[in-house]
Amino acid sequence: MRTLAITGASGHIGGTAARLLGDRVDRLILRDPSRAPRIDGDPAVRVATYADGAAMRAALEGVDVLLLVSGAEAQDRLEQHRTAVRAAAEAGVRHVVYTSFDGAAADADFTLGRDHWHTEQAIRDSRMAWTFLRDSFYLDFFPLFAAEDGTISGPAGDGRVAAVARTDVAEAAAAVLRDPEAHELATYRLTGGEAISFAEAAARMTAALGRPFRFVDQTLDEAYASRRPLSDQQWQLDAWVSTYTAIGSGELAATTDDVERLTSHAPRTLEQALRGE
Incomplete structure (x- = not known):
């Protein structure tokens, strides 16, 4: 018998995997217990944040396998992750399944992809067993790139991205957690079945959602200038702009069959993700 805990269960990936x-x-770990999903088995709910090492340690006592869903974007997210990883190791967790990023690297173009790489290294250094689910950008989020008039602006050019549906990521995570020992020390790249450009995504969203979208390429200077009124935080500006430059570079265009291998079905298309299928 193993004890399984899931963090981020109030979000789409953690919540879907839990259901x-x-x-x-056995255990859900959340910041706000009132947002705990209702699932079969009525698991225990523990309250902790990644930044609170003592609370995380207490919440993870007796846990064997942990799904560590990456935290919300923040300037100190990496330190939050490192604190949570230390707490898991100190609590005696044996195996961590971590939702990482397809382009995770110390020098990733997407600046937040560097946080994921360093989190992976912290997990490796902890001596816990691990499985890394490196997911691409989310198909479901493509409409969120657009302004109110449907314009998507950024320095991506004709670059393509093998974006993946969040539900496919959750289903892949659930498949791993059904038999975690079989996936120890494995890294999976969770992508969609095709690589699409912003221009193509805009045309397909227009058809699927019945409202107009279009893509406007920007220079780096234009991208930063257009976003500065929205934030005075340089890390946030860098993250927003590098989302586009990472796609423009082509480093996120490769597709894999890892979603199908884990879930036994083809990855969802953009249209299916937009319909919530």
Whole structure:
């Protein structure tokens, strides 16, 4: 018997994985217990944030396998992750399944991809067993790139990205957690089945959602200038702009069959993700 805990269960990936696993889940770890999903088995709910090492340690006592869903974007997210990883190791967690990023690297073009790489290194250094789910950008979020008039602006050029549906990521995570020992020390790249450009995504969203979208390429200077009124935080500006430059570079265009290998179905298309299928 193993004890399984899931963090981020109030979000789409953690919550969907928890519902798919049902009574296999023993513990949900959340910041706000009122947002805990209702799932079969009625798992225990523990309150902790990644930044609170003592609370995380207490929440993870007795846990064998942990799904560590990456935290919300923040300037100190990497330190939050490192604190949570230390707490897991100190609590005796044996195996961490971590939702990382497809382009994770110390010098990733997407600046937040560097946080994921360093988090992976912290998990490796902890001596816990690990599985890394490196997911691409989310198909579901493509409409969120657009302004109110449907314009998507950024320095991506004709670059393509093998974006993936969040539900596919959650289903892949659930598949790993059903038999975690079989996936120890494995890294999976969770992508969609095709690589699409912003121009193509705009045309397909226009058809699927019945409202107009279009893509306007920008220079780096134009991208920063257009976003400065929205934030005075340089890390946030860099993250926003590098989302586009990472796609423009082509480093996120490769597709894999890892979603199908884990879930036994083809990855969802952009249209299916937009319909919530």
